[in-house]
Amino acid sequence: MTATKMVERVLVSAPGKVILFGEHSVVYQKMAVAASLGLRTYLCIERRQDNLIRLLLPDVKADRTWKLDELPIDVDFTNCDTRHPSEMPEKLQSRLVKLADADAQNPTTQAVMAFLYLLVIIQIKAAGTPLDHGFTIIVRSFLPVGAGLGSSASYSVVISTALLILYNLIPVDFNSSSDRELHLELINKYAFKAEEVIHGNPSGVDNAVATFGGAKSFVRGQGFSTLEGFKSLNLLLTNTNVPRSTSALVAAVSEKRKKYPEIIEPILESMHNIGIRCRDAFKKLHDGAITTEDLMVEIGDLVVLNHSLLDGLGVSHPSLEKIRSITAQHGLKTKLTGAGGGGCAVTFIGDDIVQSVVDEVMSFLKDEGFDCYQTSIGGIGANAVPLTNNESSQWLLETDRSTLEQYM
Template sequence: MNNSERMDMELDQTWMQTGEVVESRAPGKVIICGEHAVVHGTGAVAASLNRYTVVRMNRPPAHVGDNGVLSIHLPELEVRLKWTVAYLKQSLPSLDQVQPNPLTSVGSENIKIVISEFVEKEMPRNSDKGSIGGVQAFLFLYVSILGLRPLEAVVTSELPVGAGLGSSAAFCVSVSGALLTLAGKLDFHPQSSDGIRWKDILDTGLDLVNMWAFEGEKIIHGKPSGVDNTVSCYGHVVHFKKGQITRIDGQVELRMLLTNTKVSRNTKALVAGVGERAERHPEAMAAVFQAVDSISDEVVKVLQSPIEEATVPTPETISQEDEEQKAEERNFAQSLFMSEGMVINTSKTDGNKLSAPPRPKRVHVLTRLEELICMNQGLLQCMGVSHPTIEHICQITSRFNLCSKLTGAGGGGCVFTLLPHDLKDIQKVRHQLQLAGFECFEAAMGGKGLQIGFRSSILPSP
């Protein structure tokens, strides 16, 4: 049974008699280039993934009142919590007096403090930090946007937790989107390219969602950059540098193989380690960071290349180009020897013939991108954030002439491998990775961000 079927069964059993049901889905992200160096002022490029976190919420009719419950189920985190609204108001009297204001997060710090203390008291003692942070973020967004009122929510995800694919950001974005929809604060495009189920949100609404999602990310991570929630919210590709986030209109469709090393890592320790290395070797590391910055800038240019430049040359085109190159070589050799009073037969060639200066050849966009990604992986090794498992994955994929790179903090987590559109050995690649004990799955980069799904009772007017 997949995630969607499990949610349908669970929700339909308990929500059949209720009125308002909304779904939201937000994608994960992959950092194409620039991680770690971005902390030191250089650029980074990130893209959305077609792997989603999905939230389904039900808000019971208003007459249920304090007799209703707040129910949260997070299967991937093994969290299932339920409180009556009356208990929440009794336990959080200061929040009961707070008037929800979905349009601004000003003054939200006091709410965070109260929620943090409540969750630490209510959660089981053996709960991990990820589960605690997720529940704290959910409750903060719930109180700030809707207030203390009945609500039932189930959150499932296709994203592995703690693997560098933006699972927490997708969580915060999808939760914020669903809550703001129930609050009536989002407007939608009249038509959606994904059919009736999923609706696209107008940019003004996405800005509001992104603001709240960033507040949720602060609860989970402390001082996030804002890249993850921005990519998850708006989708597509973004360039991030010195706090400025620019959305990139890429024209190149990319697909990849994501491999989970299943090695846990400490992001803060890895970031600190790069900083310490930069202090020990300031000039050398400054050169490394500058190289990464140049790679990020060039990646943006490559992704914005016109589609026709990304087209693989046809065999006929390749043959014609080769013949033209050979003709130029023969003419060059003929003119050279004739200038010395010599004559040669250019109808045949051998391995020792003189060659004309090589003509610039068109390089496929994906080839350029692969080279840049390989260079970035080498620079990440220089920073000390790779790992033997990451290098092992790179070695396996290189046997198939594929380029791989860590994404995110490194030290474990996930590795992505660019897949050419004409690759026929993908199953062989996956098989070799699985034999080595890794988990892998295919994904596409640069798709849509947050979308909202409705049931008929709250479907907005076209």
């Protein structure tokens, strides 16, 4: 398959991520553990019969169309796949900003800029071979935006995957290919480029989890490792719908650390050790040293300890404590995830918990104005499947989550 003979329609998806342990402490080179989330972002790329490129992002209210000859394919950007986007030639940057047609700091525009940037550098990767047809990309996400669940990384991964397929740099069935790991590494490489456009200096863990799936341990400056023996776990994700500033929360912890170093440093070190205990528990499960029941007991203990430490750092919130109270009344363990101060909480659901209990908990939480998602962690990362002629790109906008999940 060449770029000019692309499969008519392809459905691509990638998961979000959830931090299990190590929020805030990861800033200070402590171990964090993150896992792929069952909630996913979906993309449909469809070949067009004209010379137009259309990008439709309904979640951020973007609908842009360009002609093929508007793309800046004549720029000289040597080693663009290893250089930071801020190093792009001024000529390229000005043209991309013009094509994006808005304030570069606007979140919607950043998503558009990330797409355009990937389109340019992936075409360079494909030896500059121009397309001889247009295409439509529609992206739809079931991840809450700005909730610390890796929505931008999930978007970056599906865009990266779709464009690499478009330019014949990876096959549609890359997950069943003998070169699967190489294809995933290429997807992750370009997704990270998109994350750099959006965030400037991302850690790389979000796009890695969205690309490879499963669970990763991560230490800033040292990279990430796959958790050996990790198994998929069921959980309840609750969005408080309380807005918060991640940067402000991180800054507040930093100030507290400066003021009370002899107190805060042991808290951060304890959180580091929680990440290690989580990693080691899954290794023991893999080696047969503990049972799944033993694992869930330890995870539950670590959840309570980690949240208490985060509360000690001052990053919990009354809404998060309300969620913990409601779930605790039903024997479930809950912690905040992400920056805190609102945002989301995760509740772990063991195999011994019957669905009627989960339903009751969700009902109580919804009565408090929270949004609940029953999902799982640790599933597959990036994936793609060809679609039939009956499933146009617009079909993606009309299809429910459960139906889409059956494709992946």
